[in-house]
Amino acid sequence: MKGTIVPIKPEVVVKVIECGPLRIGGHVRIMFSDGSMVIKQRAFICRCGKSSNQPFCDGSHVED
Numbered sequence: 001m002k003g004t005i006v007p008i009k010p011e012v013v014v015k016v017i018e019c020g021p022l023r024i025g026g027h028v029r030i031m032f033s034d035g036s037m038v039i040k041q042r043a044f045i046c047r048c049g050k051s052s053n054q055p056f057c058d059g060s061h062v063e064d
């Protein structure tokens with residue numbers, strides 16, 4: 001259909017939170033180094049390296 005605009009719905013949206021984690025929205029599979037995996041609809045991935053629950057954010061970045 002010429003001229004038809006087809007909306008694209010992204011499967012995963014990654015939002016960079018200033019001075020905080022990456023917010024990943026959508027159906028995501030997170031694979032760990034030991035081969036285990038979790039499936040989440042939303043995940044907050046640590047960018048500061050301070051989380052004790054890596055790779056997920058535990059709020060420790062706020063203590064800066």
Ligand code: FES
Nearest residue numbers: 046047048057061
């Ligand atoms: S980004 Fe939140 S603990 Fe690292």
